[in-house]
Amino acid sequence: MDVKFAKEGNTLIVLIEGEIDHHTASRARARIDSKFLMEPVKNMVMDLSRVTFMDSAGIGLILGRMNRVNSVGGKMTLRKPKPEISKILKMSKIESIVELDA
Amino acid sequence: MQPINRMKTEFLSKSSNEAFARVVAASFVAQADPSIDVLADIRTAVSEAVTNAIVHGYDDTEGIVTMECLLYSDHVEIIIEDFGKGIKDIAQAKTPLFTTRPDLERSGMGFTVMETFMDSLEVESEPGKGTKIRMTKQLEYR
Numbered sequence: 171m172d173v174k175f176a177k178e179g180n181t182l183i184v185l186i187e188g189e190i191d192h193h194t195a196s197r198a199r200a201r202i203d204s205k206f207l208m209e210p211v212k213n214m215v216m217d218l219s220r221v222t223f224m225d226s227a228g229i230g231l232i233l234g235r236m237n238r239v240n241s242v243g244g245k246m247t248l249r250k251p252k253p254e255i256s257k258i259l260k261m262s263k264i265e266s267i268v269e270l271d272a
Numbered sequence: 273m274q275p276i277n278r279m280k281t282e283f284l285s286k287s288s289n290e291a292f293a294r295v296v297a298a299s300f301v302a303q304a305d306p307s308i309d310v311l312a313d314i315r316t317a318v319s320e321a322v323t324n325a326i327v328h329g330y331d332d333t334e335g336i337v338t339m340e341c342l343l344y345s346d347h348v349e350i351i352i353e354d355f356g357k358g359i360k361d362i363a364q365a366k367t368p369l370f371t372t373r374p375d376l377e378r379s380g381m382g383f384t385v386m387e388t389f390m391d392s393l394e395v396e397s398e399p400g401k402g403t404k405i406r407m408t409k410q411l412e413y414r
């Protein structure tokens with residue numbers, strides 16, 4: 171798994187590539203959180219268009235980041251999940267708490 | 273009923289084996305030529321059960337996890353077992369959003385995922401002895 175960053179105004183774009191499971195999520199979490207602290211940003215867009223697999227560790231990763239973003243008054247958006255991972259996103263009802271940008 | 277084919281593997285409770293286990297299970301089941309969706313569901317459910325063995329069963333200490341796959345003409349049975357700390361209250365553990373490790377950002381959705389993505393789920397567990405998860409999935413064909 172790889173995590174890439176970009177900035178658009180006061181929004182941090184987080185591009186995740188590959189598979190999100192318990193093994194990969196802990197490293198992604200550390201990288202995303204330190205970037206979000208370092209950059210002068212308020213909102214986060216998590217681009218899921220290149221995520222090929224995700225289990226419940228991904229739900230934890232998304233909700234954990236959402237809580238951080240919300241705690242500084244920012245907004246969290248998920249962008250373009252592939253059909254492979256939309257089943258677990260629907261099941262976890264994440265779509266009703268986090269904004270989805272298909 | 274006799275399975276058409278069967279495999280069993282064991283590995284250490286290392287988080288890098290989560291990907292190994294789901295790839296192995298999916299490649300074994302792939303010989304029956306099921307739909308892509310069935311394979312994706314199996315991959316996700318195996319990942320949940322193996323992660324639970326590693327994270328909860330062994331609390332990230334070293335132990336052995338076994339995975340057995342039995343292939344029948346119309347379904348597959350997957351058994352994942354650890355010999356770790358076990359579950360005191362299985363009904364409570366299966367409740368959506370219940371987790372004993374919120375500190376690790378676990379969401380408490382693992383059992384719900386296994387139940388939703390597979391056709392059946394049975395949990396046998398004894399505190400101090402370990403946990404055995406038995407799941408089945410109907411194989412629909414393309």
Ligand SMILES: Nc1ncnc2c1ncn2[C@@H]1O[C@H](COP(=O)(O)OP(=O)(O)OP(=O)(O)O)[C@@H](O)[C@H]1O
Binds near residue numbers: 328379383384
């Ligand atoms: N193999 C196991 N050994 C010991 N306890 C387990 C095992 N599997 C599950 N549990 C217990 O059951 C609870 C619920 O498991 P479940 O997979 O549903 O959620 P989780 O692992 O806590 O979170 P998530 O899977 O969403 O990351 C766990 O928090 C843990 O207490």
Ligand SMILES: [Mg+2]
Binds near residue numbers: 382
């Ligand atoms: Mg779990």
